Every structure is written in structure tokens, then in C-alpha cells.
Amino acid sequence: RIVVLQRDGDWWTGKIGDRTGTFPNNYVQKVGASQQEVAVAIAPFHTNEEGRLSFDQGQLIYVTKKGDKGWYQGEIRVWPSQFSLCLLIRSCFS
Incomplete structure (x- = not known):
């Protein structure tokens, strides 16, 4: 990508x-936006290990590749906040 x-x-x-x-x-x-898969972090994940992506709870992660054994590759993007809308999403399991 x-x-x-x-x-x-x-x-x-x-x-x-x-x-x-x-x-x-x-x-x-x-690549159209409809072809991009986006994940929402349900818990923080912080690491210093090379090749691993750290993120905070609620952060959007753009999936670039789905690997086997439960690991995905992705990227976190930045944009100006005045061009976005924040949504409150509650977990279906709480």
C-alpha cells in the first residue's frame, strides 16, 4: 500500500x-474507501518490539494485511479533527 x-x-x-x-x-x-477494513481497538496494546504497532483503546487501525495465528498488520493515520465527527459506541457485551 x-x-x-x-x-x-x-x-x-x-x-x-x-x-x-x-x-x-x-x-x-x-483503492476506494469501501475496500479498506478498519478496526477499533477495544483495549490498549503497547510494545517496544520492532515491527509491532502500539495503540490506545478506541483508536482506529487501518488493516493492511490479515496474517495467520491471530496477528494483523495495520497502520494508524492522522487527520485534522475539524474534519471528523466523534461517535460514542457502547459495547454489546457490557
Whole structure:
């Protein structure tokens, strides 16, 4: 998954993980929002282990890959709060 940082004509700048570079825009296809799976953290998970993602309860995690043995890969994104709406969701199990 490429995160597009800048669109400049036929060549765009993007990021995959910790690598940043340019690529021709006709080599990529935009993934629609309906194809993106989002998970909500039901408990905090904090780790210093390399390759593991730390998060807080209630944080949205964008799933990038589902692995076997119960581990997923994902990313946490940032956006300006004035363009979002917070929802209160209660657990069905409480």
C-alpha cells in the first residue's frame, strides 16, 4: 500500500513503510474507501518490539494485511479533527 504524499504531473511522491520515493502515476490504482477494513481497538496494546504497532483503546487501525495465528498488520493515520465527527459506541457485551 502506497501513501501518496505529493501529486506532481505524471510523477508522484509516495511512502511505503519507512521508504519514500517517486513513481509514475499510471502504475498505481486508487483503492476506494469501501475496500479498506478498519478496526477499533477495544483495549490498549503497547510494545517496544520492532515491527509491532502500539495503540490506545478506541483508536482506529487501518488493516493492511490479515496474517495467520491471530496477528494483523495495520497502520494508524492522522487527520485534522475539524474534519471528523466523534461517535460514542457502547459495547454489546457490557
